[in-house]
Amino acid sequence: MMWFSLDRRLLEKYYYKWQIQDWEVIEFPLLIATSVFACLMAKGLLQGLSKPDHGRSLDLDRLGWSLLIGNLIIVVATVTLIVFGRDYLGRNVKELGHIAVAQELLILLGLVLIAATAWRARNSDLRTVFGLRAAWLCGVLGFALFLLLMEEISWGQHFVGWGTPDAFNRNIQNETNLHNFYTNRFEFVYYSLAFVCFVLLPILAPQIRSQMLEPLKIFIPPASFGIAAIPVAGFMYENWGILIFQIYFLIGVCLAFLAATAMQGKARWSVVAVGLAMVFSQIVYLVYGHKLVSSYEIGEMRELSISFTLAAYSVWLLAETREITHRGQPGRAREEQLVDGMPNGGSASWARFVGWG
Numbered sequence: 001m002m003w004f005s006l007d008r009r010l011l012e013k014y015y016y017k018w019q020i021q022d023w024e025v026i027e028f029p030l031l032i033a034t035s036v037f038a039c040l041m042a043k044g045l046l047q048g049l050s051k052p053d054h055g056r057s058l059d060l061d062r063l064g065w066s067l068l069i070g071n072l073i074i075v076v077a078t079v080t081l082i083v084f085g086r087d088y089l090g091r092n093v094k095e096l097g098h099i100a101v102a103q104e105l106l107i108l109l110g111l112v113l114i115a116a117t118a119w120r121a122r123n124s125d126l127r128t129v130f131g132l133r134a135a136w137l138c139g140v141l142g143f144a145l146f147l148l149l150m151e152e153i154s155w156g157q158h159f160v161g162w163g164t165p166d167a168f169n170r171n172i173q174n175e176t177n178l179h180n181f182y183t184n185r186f187e188f189v190y191y192s193l194a195f196v197c198f199v200l201l202p203i204l205a206p207q208i209r210s211q212m213l214e215p216l217k218i219f220i221p222p223a224s225f226g227i228a229a230i231p232v233a234g235f236m237y238e239n240w241g242i243l244i245f246q247i248y249f250l251i252g253v254c255l256a257f258l259a260a261t262a263m264q265g266k267a268r269w270s271v272v273a274v275g276l277a278m279v280f281s282q283i284v285y286l287v288y289g290h291k292l293v294s295s296y297e298i299g300e301m302r303e304l305s306i307s308f309t310l311a312a313y314s315v316w317l318l319a320e321t322r323e324i325t326h327r328g329q330p331g332r333a334r335e336e337q338l339v340d341g342m343p344n345g346g347s348a349s350w351a352r353f354v355g356w357g
Contacts, residue, residue: 034243038250042258059267060224063319067312068228068270071305075231075277078301082288090293093300095158095175100300106307107149113314114142117321128215134321137219145310151177187239187299194232194306195248198313202226203255221316227259227271229309234278235302237289253278 060068081089092098118138126134153159154175164174172180179186198221205213205220233252239245256275260268285298292298 031246034246035250038247039254041247042251042254059263059265060228060270063312063316064224064228065270067225067309068274070308070312071228071231072274072277074301074305074308075234075281078235078298079281079284082284082292082298086288086291086293086297089297093294093297095154099304100152100158103300103304103307104149104152106304106311107145107152110307110310110314111142111145111149113311113318114138114145117314117318118142120318121321126218128218134218138317138321151179188242188244190306191232191239191245191248191302194309195252198229198232198306198309199226199252199255202229218320219317221313221320223259225313225316227256227274229312230256230274231278232302232306232309234282235285235298235305236282237285237292237298238295239299240282240286249278249282 078089089099093100118135121133121135121138124134128134128137150156154177157164157176162176164171164176168174168176170181171177172183202221203223203226205217206223230252233248236245236249253275256271256278260271260275263271289295289298
């Protein structure tokens with residue numbers, strides 16, 4: 001109710017340069033209320049994970065470690081560039097810049113791997129929702145990634161350099177794409193899907209007993225992947241005033257700290273580092289955001305993190321599909337099999353922890 005009483009509209013971006021009194025009167029009470037709500041939500045999400053095998057150490061597999069470390073590197077790089085390299089950041093999030101091209105290459109990698117997954121599964125009779133073959137669903141996912149890639153490169157305009165047609169003269173960035181006609185709405189859908197699919201579903205899926213969800217579980221990575229993907233909920237400056245993004249962010253931070261209590265050793269401290277990095281980096285974004293060359297650089301770094309996570313997901317799905325098609329079993333590999341396409345080890349602990357199999 002506090003948020004709705006403010007002069008804010010849903011999905012509208014705000015360019016902040018707060019004064020201390022603004023925080024005291026509005027932002028601190030709002031942040032505290034939202035944090036309490038997010039913490040309760042995170043506890044609810046992890047309720048089904050509250051009975052781990054205390055005799056075993058919960059750990060991240062190789063892919064989980066790679067995803068976690070890669071996302072942390074992106075967070076650290078973003079903070080460093082905002083403080084010390086704003087000119088470089090402003091130049092390279094634009095078309096043909098280093099960061100923009102990195103995003104596009106990661107999406108392309110994901111597309112190639114998803115296509116390979118569909119090809120590998122073409123002879124499998126593995127069925128998913130509505131009786132659809134897994135290969136067909138992979139094809140649909142690949143087509144979605146193709147559209148995403150084409151939109152990101154403005155259907156080749158960035159590389160060929162043609163002039164923007166008159167039909168696109170209302171495009172916010174004067175480019176040959178559709179998403180910049182409705183940038184805020186597209187970002188809401190894109191960021192929400194990333195958070196739900198890469199963070200929430202991996203944690204929630206083992207707790208949901210639904211006949212309709214069961215055939216889809218082949219496409220849902222384990223909870224370890226969801227924990228490593230938590231940073232996709234961060235990277236906000238102009239989006240900070242959008243309540244739902246604040247909730248995503250705070251749920252992610254709470255999930256990191258709560259999940260760390262069920263882990264040991266390096267994994268525990270690495271997940272704690274994720275939570276701390278998200279909090280510290282968000283403070284930096286809010287303090288330095290008004291000094292950016294443009295205003296959307298931090299959002300572009302978020303999309304880099306999402307693209308990296310998408311590529312990691314594609315690696316996982318290819319390995320998972322290979323394991324299932326080789327064994328001919330229409331379901332998730334059980335703990336005695338390969339988990340995440342990696343040798344049985346830390347991931348198997350996560351599989352026991354979240355109840356797969």
